[in-house]
Amino acid sequence: MEKAVLITIGDEILSGNTVDTNSNFIATELKNIGIQVTQIFTISDEIDTIKNTLEAAFKVGDLIITTGGLGPTRDDKTKKALAEFFNDEIALDEVTFNHLKNYMERRGRLDILERNKEQAFVPSKSVVFQNHYGTAPCMMMEQDGKLCFSLPGVPYEVKPLIKDQIIPYLKEKFNLYYLHTRIVSVVGIPESILADIIEDWELALPENLALSYLPVGTRVKLRITASGDNENALKQQTEDEIQKLLPLVGDHVIAVSEDKIEKILAEILTERKLTISTAESCTGGELAKMITSNSGSSKYFMGGIVAYATEKKTEILKVSKETVHQFTVVSEQVAGEMAKGCQELFGTDISLSTTGVAGPGRGEDGKEVGTVFYTIRINEKEVTSKLYMPHLERLDFMNFVSQKVIQDLVGLLISE
Amino acid sequence: MEKAVLITIGDEILSGNTVDTNSNFIATELKNIGIQVTQIFTISDEIDTIKNTLEAAFKVGDLIITTGGLGPTRDDKTKKALAEFFNDEIALDEVTFNHLKNYMERRGRLDILERNKEQAFVPSKSVVFQNHYGTAPCMMMEQDGKLCFSLPGVPYEVKPLIKDQIIPYLKEKFNLYYLHTRIVSVVGIPESILADIIEDWELALPENLALSYLPVGTRVKLRITASGDNENALKQQTEDEIQKLLPLVGDHVIAVSEDKIEKILAEILTERKLTISTAESCTGGELAKMITSNSGSSKYFMGGIVAYATEKKTEILKVSKETVHQFTVVSEQVAGEMAKGCQELFGTDISLSTTGVAGPGRGEDGKEVGTVFYTIRINEKEVTSKLYMPHLERLDFMNFVSQKVIQDLVGLLISE
Incomplete structure (x- = not known):
């Protein structure tokens, strides 16, 4: 399975001003195509920090996704860090500039095109994924077969970029493993007792199945994740294990499929x-x-x-x-x-x-x-x-x- | 100023199942006493990963706060990693056990005390901060004058531990710098134009003042943070700068104090x-x-x-x-x-x-x-x-x- 590392850049999260919802969204989308996020770094928008973190990330992940730090203002330094890290130059990309121009035109804001022109400058080796909901494009760099995507930080720009462009691209590019997740919701049993009750079942789980306890209020969600290369087999295997689990927990199970x-x-x-x-x-x-x-x-x-x-x-x-x-x-x-x-x-x-x-x-x-x-x-x-x-x-x-x-x-x- | 590093442990965040709200809360509380979070690591609950991350964190921070990985179930491994990292043994702490016993008694759940006894085992050198809203205690370890707090991951256990116990402790322990933050909310000007309008003002800001742009919907929040050792001077200095800023932005400012x-x-x-x-x-x-x-x-x-x-x-x-x-x-x-x-x-x-x-x-x-x-x-x-x-x-x-x-x-x- 491919391993992904997320890097969240900018002061907004570190200062406590904003809750990081991008990582949550990206992790969920990646999980659905069998890519596991193994680490998330949240760092400040400083060139050296970004470069050091990219280095650390490339050591543990096959896929790096950064968000944030791409705005048109003075406090954003990510693009510069990217260029330095990948030994590249920042240059105007004509296609991106035209896209930006169309974007501004559609919004009746051609008057501020020049101010945003900066956004069409990208590392020369990068592959650009155009942003249809904002001015900062998504840039992809490749190194030793590993990929690094840099996205803006605004959640409603991140979501369509990930969903409509990056996920389809990754699906095609990598020969992906399958991941199948089921959630069993249990109420009325404290986590520690539940663990006790299902201990034998848990210990006997096949190696490719992982179990997590996720308490939400007074409910405990048991998440069972199976990984392997045959999607149907995984579904059957998970279902079989759930059928063994159910008699142990009895009436306390309120759902075996939906999560929320x-x-x-x-x-x-x-x-x-x-x-x-x-x-x-x-x-x-x-x-x-x-x-x-x-x-x-x-x-x-x-x-x-x-x-x-x-x-x-x-x-x-x-x-x-x-x-x-x-x-x-x-x-x-x-x-x-x-x-x-x-x-x-x-x-x-x-x-x-x-x-x-x-x-x-x-x-x-x-x-x-x-x-x-x-x-x-x-x-x-x-x-x-x-x-x-x-x-x-x-x-x-x-x-x-x-x-x-x-x-x-x-x-x-x-x-x- | 003291620098803090947060470590979020557990699969919940990495899998996209849960949004990390703890980091947001902790960062805000620390900022209020002048401690800046410079990095957040979100990692899985594996002993080696936890130890490696602790090592990385100690290199950049004076204060480490970990959350998560302390539940009573099989998939939590943080305590073991802590003991190994600090070359310590895990031992039963009588005071913590008594606290746990009282906690269970008040809830009429003495019947499951034994199952939760595990929670009273802590690294022998740790200082324990008792958890009044859950069974996992908060443990503090000290190394080379740096502190590491380990908390459970449940948000409503984290909040009182941080607010009522850790923040007061840190205030007393460290000779803290002051940090003063003001937010100016601007509407009706796109971020890039705003940056242009206030460019001269921004460039002329004193060195101890930092400016960030935080777009929320169609509003741009300008956050001005001043740091130094005289609280009143910082307030005055920030107010002075805001008074210079206001005429530049005019009617577009809807608030100069509250954030939300x-x-x-x-x-x-x-x-x-x-x-x-x-x-x-x-x-x-x-x-x-x-x-x-x-x-x-x-x-x-x-x-x-x-x-x-x-x-x-x-x-x-x-x-x-x-x-x-x-x-x-x-x-x-x-x-x-x-x-x-x-x-x-x-x-x-x-x-x-x-x-x-x-x-x-x-x-x-x-x-x-x-x-x-x-x-x-x-x-x-x-x-x-x-x-x-x-x-x-x-x-x-x-x-x-x-x-x-x-x-x-x-x-x-x-x-x-």
């Missing part, structure tokens, strides 16, 4: 033709967003409401003022009434509600930060649960709760 | 005592989530609705069926009526609406993927705009549109 909880939910809802709606308070829209992040969600997600202000809970969701008064707004009872009101408002089979205190400030009724009640309503059936997660930061809290609500719903639907 | 667009919005809304609500279609809750991710948002955010199904737009938001029929649901007119209905429903000064096609499938009325209309309504004033972003993936699209809507709103409020 919103996709697992999507499969069930679509199959059973069920509709769903959400009524959120402390999750602030994250629950709806998680559900709608799945393409095709418009088939089952009718809508949601973020009833932040208490009077909106009573006005729109018909939560009774009496209930709020008696039990406070962060209560089992209000969660239940929110779900009921939501189900009626949107006319759905299922409704979900959350009410809690995301923090860092206390809620208006003095409930402790990290407290949340959530209700899952399926037709006439209703389950309300409480979580207390005081250690989570606001955004993590919103995400954790949303994950847990969907996970519980999946559990309920499966056990029905 | 939702915080910039929060400042304005709070100051002017304005309330806001959202009516979303294609952004699926992301817009509400972005606004509510700011703590204190309950003061100005009254609520939002995700009206995914067309009939919910007409029923709840009172969009006229006639308008939908005549112009289709993805239209300027529907966006406008959604905003109006939303403003009335929630009784707010401002309302925001989005209607579009996030893809990858086409919308029901055949509008092209990537098309979105959004309306910003401030009292009686209403502005509707169109975006066409066919190259963005679903989640990126939802995020980009939400960023842009809030950014436009900020622009409108400032220019009022």
Whole structure:
């Protein structure tokens, strides 16, 4: 199998200003064609650092992909480092310049063509992959049969370059191994116990199968990756092992194919033709967003409401003022009434509600930060649960709760 | 200034399964006490790789922080690598074991104490920082005056360890330089032109000030970082430079302090005592989530609705069926009526609406993927705009549109 090394260049990640999502995307795409990322270097945009890292990367990888450091501004030095590392000169590439000119023309910005002309200067030995969504082209250099691609850092420029151009190129160029991955989602068993339960199975796995434990909230994802040269054989082999695993874990398995909880939910809802709606308070829209992040969600997600202000809970969701008064707004009872009101408002089979205190400030009724009640309503059936997660930061809290609500719903639907 | 190197251990990131948010958090926290992360290594959980990377890290950093690879399962090998690298033995630490016992007891899980006992074994020379939110402790090793902290990988265990224990420890241990950062947000000027406009100013910056360009959607963030040993002097110096910068960029500056667009919005809304609500279609809750991710948002955010199904737009938001029929649901007119209905429903000064096609499938009325209309309504004033972003993936699209809507709103409020 080919080994890849990613190099992320620029201060944005090192300073904590930006989360590195490019590496995640690239690693996933490469994995799909059987190339494994074995290392990621995140470095600053300095010529010597870039050159040293390229040297280290070429020692461990057959394929190097750098992102970032190619902007038109003074703080970007990657191109210069590339030229020096590969003993090359930077020269104007006419094809790239014409592409740039067309790009600027289409956007009605020919007036700034000259300012961006710099972008059409590339190392003379490089093969250029044109960027259709930005001004910095992707450059490929070859050395001793190993490849080095340099891409800009903007995620929405990186994605099409990787997907539409680099992946197809690599598929054709290399005689690739196959990699087949399956994810088994387990809930309700702590990681350490799970490890104990499946220890014998794990130890007996064939050598070309690798197992990883990936905890997400209260769910543990078991990732099984098989590598080899026959795709169908790998699929069969993985399936066989999963069939041996399932009896060991029993009811705790909520999915054996999809990875993301919103996709697992999507499969069930679509199959059973069920509709769903959400009524959120402390999750602030994250629950709806998680559900709608799945393409095709418009088939089952009718809508949601973020009833932040208490009077909106009573006005729109018909939560009774009496209930709020008696039990406070962060209560089992209000969660239940929110779900009921939501189900009626949107006319759905299922409704979900959350009410809690995301923090860092206390809620208006003095409930402790990290407290949340959530209700899952399926037709006439209703389950309300409480979580207390005081250690989570606001955004993590919103995400954790949303994950847990969907996970519980999946559990309920499966056990029905 | 002290230099830090982060090492992220484990397959989760390399396989593309998980986005590395720990590094982002740690880098930000370290920056706040004047420690700069100069490199991040993301590596697999193999003993030799870990040892080699520790060696490389000690060459460039004074402070090493590793995350991941400390779980109780078979695939975690970090502790063994640490012991080998530091020529140490792994031994049971009684204090850590007692802490673990208490932790398990509080959670009513004493039954699995033995299974987790492994976690109380640490390199004998290490200083342990107890983990209050998980079973794997943080271990600190010292070598030649340099420090190496090893943390578990779970983000909500990492955050309190860093914030409550490691940062205070480092502050006391090192005689730290100060670092002062300001972000100036510029909209409506492409990065390359902006660079041109402020070139003279940039070249004349004092040596202890560094400038970076960070594009986010259609906004460019200029980050100015000053380092030195007098905190107040740094603040004054940065402020002076910003005052020189402002006249050059004029009306295009939307903020000179806060970094995140939702915080910039929060400042304005709070100051002017304005309330806001959202009516979303294609952004699926992301817009509400972005606004509510700011703590204190309950003061100005009254609520939002995700009206995914067309009939919910007409029923709840009172969009006229006639308008939908005549112009289709993805239209300027529907966006406008959604905003109006939303403003009335929630009784707010401002309302925001989005209607579009996030893809990858086409919308029901055949509008092209990537098309979105959004309306910003401030009292009686209403502005509707169109975006066409066919190259963005679903989640990126939802995020980009939400960023842009809030950014436009900020622009409108400032220019009022």
